[in-house]
Amino acid sequence: MARTFSIMGLHLRYRLRIAEMNADITILRIFDDYLKELSSTKDKPGIKDKIDDFQKQFTGFRKEIDEVRDRMHILKMKLASYAREKKPLDYKTYKADNYEGLKKRYSDFRKSFENVKKEFIEFVSE
16 A cells, blocks of 8 residues: 655644754855954964864855755645645655655754864864
């Protein structure tokens, strides 16, 4: 028997994750301001390298956010269309749209982003 997925549940989950990523963009902008501040005030050996490393990571996170958020937005709109048409989201469609792959990509991003965010906050606090 084919498994049926909650269209509204997936739709709401994407809305929430998109909102979280929008907040992450704001955090990255603030962190970028911190990097600019630090690069002008800290002359200790190794600080410049650490700043450059964080800058590269933040650029990578922003790219990842944009890609994942865009994919989620497309799927969110597709789910809204299914709901309007009262079309079921069956397992075959679920697999074809790769919802599980996107879920894993988001989860991996979230873990990595939280770790780097923690490291950066510790770095700024030194």
